[in-house]
Amino acid sequence: MKKIILTGAALIAFAAVSYAQSNSATLNQNGNSQTAEQTQTGPGHVSTVSQVQGTAPATNTGNFGATEQTATNNTATVNQNNRANSNRARIGQGGGAGNSAIIDQNNGSGNNVGPITGASTEAAVRNGGTGGNWADIQQTGTGNINTYIIQGNATVGGTVQGNKATIATFGDNNGTDQLPGSNAPGNDLGGSTPVSPQVSIEQSGNANNNEATILQGRSGSPVSGNVVRIQQIQNSGGTVLVDQTSNNNYANVRQFGGADAAGDRNVTQVYQSGTGGDNQVEAQALGKGNTQTITQTGQNNQVYIRQEPENTTTFAQAKNDDNETVITQTGTMNRAVMDMRSTNSNATISQTGNENYARYEIIGDANSDTGTPGDNNDLTVTQTRVGSGAGNTQNVFNGRAEGDNNTVTVVQTGEGNRIGGTGSNDFGVNIDGDGNALALTQTGNDNLTNIRIEDGATNALSADNNQVEIKQNNTVNGSGNTVGSTPFGTSGNYGLELRGDFSDVRIYQGQNVPAGGKQNSVNMAIHSDATNVGQKNEVDIEQTGDNNRVGTGGSAYGTTTVDNASARGLYISGNSNQVSITQDGGDETKAKQNGNDKLTVKQQGGVATASAQSNRVLIDQQAGYNEADITQNGSGNFVYGLGGANTFATQQGGTMADPNKLNITQSTGGATGNNAFVGQNGAGNIVNITQSK
Template identity: 30%
Template sequence: MQKLLLSGIATLFAAVGFAQSNTSTVNQDGTSQTASVSQAGSSLTSTVSQVGPGSNSANSGISIQIGTGHQLTINQNNSSYNRAGIWQENTSGPGSNTATINQNGNSGNGATALRPNDTRTTTPNALLGNWAGVKQIGSGNNGTINQNDAGTVNNFAETWQWGTGNSATTNQNGGAKDNKAEVFQGNDKRESSPDAEGATDVNVTGNTASIDQSGSVLNTAKVKQFSNTNTASVEQLGAFSSSNTAFIQQGATGASSAVAGGNTALIQQNGNTSQGNSATALQTGTGGLAQVIQVNNSNNNIGFVQQIAGTGSSGYVRQIGDAQSNSGTIIQTGDFHNALVEQGTGSSSNFGTINQGIAGVTLSDHATAYIGQVSGASSGTATINQNQASVGSYNKAFVLQTGVTTGNLATVTQENSYNTAGLLQTGAGSNTATFGQTGGYNVINGPASVNSGFFGSLDAARQDGNGNKMTVTQNAGTFGTMTTSNTATLSQTGTSNTLSVDQLITTAGGSNLSTINQNGMMNSVTVTQVNGVTP
């Protein structure tokens, strides 16, 4: 896009102090039309319309405005194979410019507009879909691109904003197909290929980005925001919204645990028969919030959240409402994080994974992880790892698999001391739970009842039903952490359940405690408590 518009920039800077309050209107009807508008000053207005009752294709509309307080609109509706580019710049202060591109209604109908090594020339290509690009330098700008309605296919929209307090909105909905939308706020260095990311150049704050690709299929949405207090949302909603990809990345360059974050990311891929979607949210810095929501008959979806190099962030993945064969993963490093994966209400064969603390990266203290596969969720897999091959303490991990459930698998692994793990599995049975805790003063328990949850009164880690299996290991860790004063409170109700407890003491004077209750028939329990202290 930069190559497309740079040619007129140099001459415009010389005229900024002289051209004021101008208005430009261009109307073109037909094919292979070209419109180029350049303005400099303040409070300028420009409108380019390449629409009409006849055939409108292979048109090019390019507009450049230098200064502040501008209004710029390009209309290429009911057209195909068009190019629309807007450049608005004010480097000496706030921009407060507004840019709008409309390419709605039966637009596109070609291969996606941007290709690797695309030089972005002003000559439209009849083999490509529509392309819309907005570049805004300065603060307080608004950029909007609309590529909506059925028949709108193979279009590409990109927005670049360099400054603070900017807003970018892209709409590709209502039956649009095979479209691509990208928003970059703070990154001004793309490589020749659109899929080869450039280096981060500028950190900006307080920006908002929104992409709406609802009721559409085979679309791609990408938002990249650099620095803190930014907000990004992607919506790929509605019936038969499928095979879409959403990606949000937020955070400052070289962010560490001391770098402010405060970014918010929301990806929604909901609706009736919404399937085969992929959602990824990446955040660095402190105090971030990332949410992936894939609900209501959403099948075969992937939800992924990663929050690193900071503290006090929250990550959520929700895949509920007859959602089948979904995968929800959250990775967090740092302290005081919260992670929630929820897969339930008639769901089955889902995978929920939370990793807090990664080898070679950083530890996690005072983190909370919760996986809920509830209300009839069956054949689900829940895995929580806290501080594997790293050191951290005071973490909490809870797994809830309830309802008319069967064949669920829960695994909780915690490294170091003062950690808590909880479990509740109910239903027909054939569920499996495995706990591994290394260090001292760790606890395994569960909620007193289904309704109390893990934040009410606590009792035992519990399995209800038949043919369940629970395995508990509390011993020395990777870093040689002493094991002492660990507690396991466990309960099984039903028939043919098995339970195994292995507790090791490596500190003189230490004492582990296991309390086990089994109710029913043909149940078995094995408890091993070993004194590993050398006399």
């Protein structure tokens, strides 16, 4: 064993070459404009370069430290810390496995002006006058360990400006066992933390305009099994780039905002590409004005995103505004989960392929589910299924928004897609708040949507002024689409549940289904606490094609009962709600009204034989001033009660001051004629029936 220790105050250059022995070289420098370069060839070598502070207030300014090693099981460390400023550090390791590379530019580094000698580029090492440090590590080979860079932590001398760190590895299973320091990123965003080694960069300490880049693999030389962690703590204007080529890689990025009143403006970009997939990203942004872009290709990829306010003892401002997130996934069985604890932020999720899953939550922006709700956020989700046919290949989306004036747009294309799955967190779209806008479009066959709008904190009827638009279009000879075909929640089976006033709902279902094909269906409930005609919800439902249903009824879809516990049709409770239903071609509507509401049903184009019913309305009106207008045009028109054929559509509880009104118009009739069964209880109820043949 050879062991060499060198110290110097000026310029020292050292090279050690050994083929038969393990060498150890340690070099200490204290002063300005120092250059240290060490080269070791062969396995098992140790190189340490230290360019650190002497007795305070002395500093090391404008230093260059580098180590080059080849072969296996080598260790290289460059220390430029304790008031070492405008420094450049580089480590290159190639040709083997089990190597370790560490660069430490920490503890008050990067605060003063200093000339750079040696390899001084990168704008004279981060522009000289700003005092930023520059570090890079390059490794080739597999199974390298302890690869990390630490910069910043301005506990001495003020603000760190513009540090830059780059790590490039070309091989599999490279990384570090543990990122030093108490701020090492943990896993709390829902993913599964890999246990393999990690490649890490930490930039901290009230810093501005830091850059952190990790590159793993390249075109023609893919890698797998790598783990990346990057932290930028108390940082404004920071940039993070992670590019991993191939499969089974993991990236964890955290950017914690600084004290810049104009916003943190941190940027994260993560690219994971490969035909196999199994990649995972966890990205967390705390602060204001941040941008996150995640792009993945392949299958079985996962993304977990969290945006929340910076709320530490040092920076106590609860701010998390004006952030932007873009997630793009191409392939099968990918997963994107986003947690927006923010206001005035934009997010886009795009998934192309089969069996993909996306979930978002816009919740309390005070870093808890019970904090101030997130307002004025804009979310767009696009899921495109590739191909067609049977099998569990649908895409699934779930979303929850707690707050006001949020906009959610979801577009699903293909067969069998779901807004709302079957798991405990598969709530469809759940909006708690006022003034939210929800637009859902599903194109294809056998798609499903579940929605709930309410005041989730109290379950009160106070979610007002919301807008919902649902468009479902199926393709030629396809199966019908559904708003609510499976139980929704634990207390009811609604497809769309609306609690509150002043809201506007538009549902359109179009189809090209041949006679006897599976119908489109809508199940929904409206609960209102409105007390006058100025406080009302408006719902328009339009269904085209044959065999459509408002209310599926029967068998696995619930009972024929329409009530607050098991509604499988249209349930209206409260005052001054207005519902309009238009159906084209042999359809059915089931409705129950309970309190000062108006229902309009128009059915056209019914075709029936002597033994079949075509257009059919099943309706009950409970206590209150309810009004229903029913128009049926075509053969086989029927108006019954909710009990089905030959039961009476009932009006109950009317008074002379507040009568129920039922207007029925039936034309043509056909082989089965027109049929209207109506029963009345109470005073002042009004029925008008017009039939023509």
